[in-house]
Amino acid sequence: MRGSSNIKRLPALMLTMLVFCLLSACAGRNRTDGERNLNVFFEQVKQNEAMLVAFLHKMPKGADLHSHPSGAVYGEDFVDRTIEQGLYFDLRTKRFVPKPVRADPDRYYSPADLQLKFNKYGQVLDILAMRDMDKQPESGHDHFFMTWERYGKVDFPDAEQVVKVVHRARMQKIGYVELMLAPAWKDGKIDPQGSKTRFAEINGAVRRYLAARQADDIEVGYTLSLSRTATPPVTPDQRLDEAAYEAYFRPQVRGILELVRDNADLGLRGVTILAPEDAWVARVMFDTQMKIFNEEWRRLGDDPKARPRLNLHGGELTLEYSPYESMLTRISDTVRLGHASRIGHGVSIMWEDDVFGLLKSMKEQGIAVEICLTSNAGILNVVGGKRHPFRLYWEAGVPVVLCTDDEGISRSNLTMEYARAANWFNLSYADMKKLSFDSLEYSFLSGASLFAGGNYSRQRAQDDPALAGSAKARAQARLLREFEDFETTMQNTVKLFGATERNKFNMR
Numbered sequence: 001m002r003g004s005s006n007i008k009r010l011p012a013l014m015l016t017m018l019v020f021c022l023l024s025a026c027a028g029r030n031r032t033d034g035e036r037n038l039n040v041f042f043e044q045v046k047q048n049e050a051m052l053v054a055f056l057h058k059m060p061k062g063a064d065l066h067s068h069p070s071g072a073v074y075g076e077d078f079v080d081r082t083i084e085q086g087l088y089f090d091l092r093t094k095r096f097v098p099k100p101v102r103a104d105p106d107r108y109y110s111p112a113d114l115q116l117k118f119n120k121y122g123q124v125l126d127i128l129a130m131r132d133m134d135k136q137p138e139s140g141h142d143h144f145f146m147t148w149e150r151y152g153k154v155d156f157p158d159a160e161q162v163v164k165v166v167h168r169a170r171m172q173k174i175g176y177v178e179l180m181l182a183p184a185w186k187d188g189k190i191d192p193q194g195s196k197t198r199f200a201e202i203n204g205a206v207r208r209y210l211a212a213r214q215a216d217d218i219e220v221g222y223t224l225s226l227s228r229t230a231t232p233p234v235t236p237d238q239r240l241d242e243a244a245y246e247a248y249f250r251p252q253v254r255g256i257l258e259l260v261r262d263n264a265d266l267g268l269r270g271v272t273i274l275a276p277e278d279a280w281v282a283r284v285m286f287d288t289q290m291k292i293f294n295e296e297w298r299r300l301g302d303d304p305k306a307r308p309r310l311n312l313h314g315g316e317l318t319l320e321y322s323p324y325e326s327m328l329t330r331i332s333d334t335v336r337l338g339h340a341s342r343i344g345h346g347v348s349i350m351w352e353d354d355v356f357g358l359l360k361s362m363k364e365q366g367i368a369v370e371i372c373l374t375s376n377a378g379i380l381n382v383v384g385g386k387r388h389p390f391r392l393y394w395e396a397g398v399p400v401v402l403c404t405d406d407e408g409i410s411r412s413n414l415t416m417e418y419a420r421a422a423n424w425f426n427l428s429y430a431d432m433k434k435l436s437f438d439s440l441e442y443s444f445l446s447g448a449s450l451f452a453g454g455n456y457s458r459q460r461a462q463d464d465p466a467l468a469g470s471a472k473a474r475a476q477a478r479l480l481r482e483f484e485d486f487e488t489t490m491q492n493t494v495k496l497f498g499a500t501e502r503n504k505f506n507m508r
């Protein structure tokens, strides 16, 4: 009896399997039972933020490819440091200062005030982060970009910041972080030797931290940043012209490209350009900046190994913060002339003159966009799935990677970026997994990808010579193992909550 009923059910079973296979093939991956269960469970999980965060906190998240350690610092860490240094907070200038001669308590908060008076402490933290923004007199945009000025000259060591970011990433199951650092400067120029000393110190601190914990669950790389708003000294009655700017900016681009090219052993992987894109210098000198990037890039020759990768901030603009004209070719020029392998933000894509041609070429060339949702919401007021251009990239097949930008100032982290993406764009568990794998695939980790043709179900043969010594393939193999473990472990969670009852986590 049992045998004959199984035979009768065979066509239906085969049909079901065929549908699964087709679905899997469409997604470019073979799904395991664990993954299928989680796909169903995740639709329930998405209905409640606490459950969503608990789930995503434990999910392996590939890489964070857009993180500024100076903005990843929590205000609390920073204030701890100022208390140790005996600094006062000046409410009028919103800066930490040495103890004033007349410490008027209405104007200056002492270290003891910050330690003992929660409201004064909170008020200072509000000034240093994107929290309680309704209490702030300025826009999110201005508040955010002024934070670094408010940090001022407080001695906060780079190495300590970076180790904290790495530790936080490990706790959230992030397997690789690519951190943006500034080179050292001397007499108005990039100082190669000073930069090397600085990066060796930072990298050394990271290695010591990992060795002390016998941790092999994370890789750390660095990209070096140039400011798109820095200028040569100009007196109040002078005006900055293009020739003076070019003479100032060209040696920086040349210096930084060579610094990255020659110091891969210190973990240097790429170059970026940053600072508010809507500032006067960034707007007026953009063409000059891209012209110089193009010329200096070509100067390094045709061998791709001799040229650093570039992940340039581009299109962190909206009509509120930019004239229409500036957005017409901002991202396409950053790709074409800036030779960017990844675009930071790309929020203004919809205003590109040849938007669909650009999306097609980003897809074909594998140029990823680094999407930073919390940052875009706080700085540009681009909030929610209907406003953000994520889906434009996603549906066109452009690689998308989720990133934090400045997690300390934004009071967010990569777990929350995934949570926000899942909710804003109604993404599935399989989508979460794709985002996680994409973040390693489009990282600047050295070596070939473990996967052939961008298909995460097709691994290259183990003896493929392309994989020899590949740091990227090693990180990807680890991510595969971590997902296997995660999906096995989460089956117990699925049982604990039960995934069949609809709207279980909908508390509204």
Ligand SMILES: [Zn+2]
Pocket: 066, 068, 274, 313, 344, 405
């Ligand atoms: Zn950034």
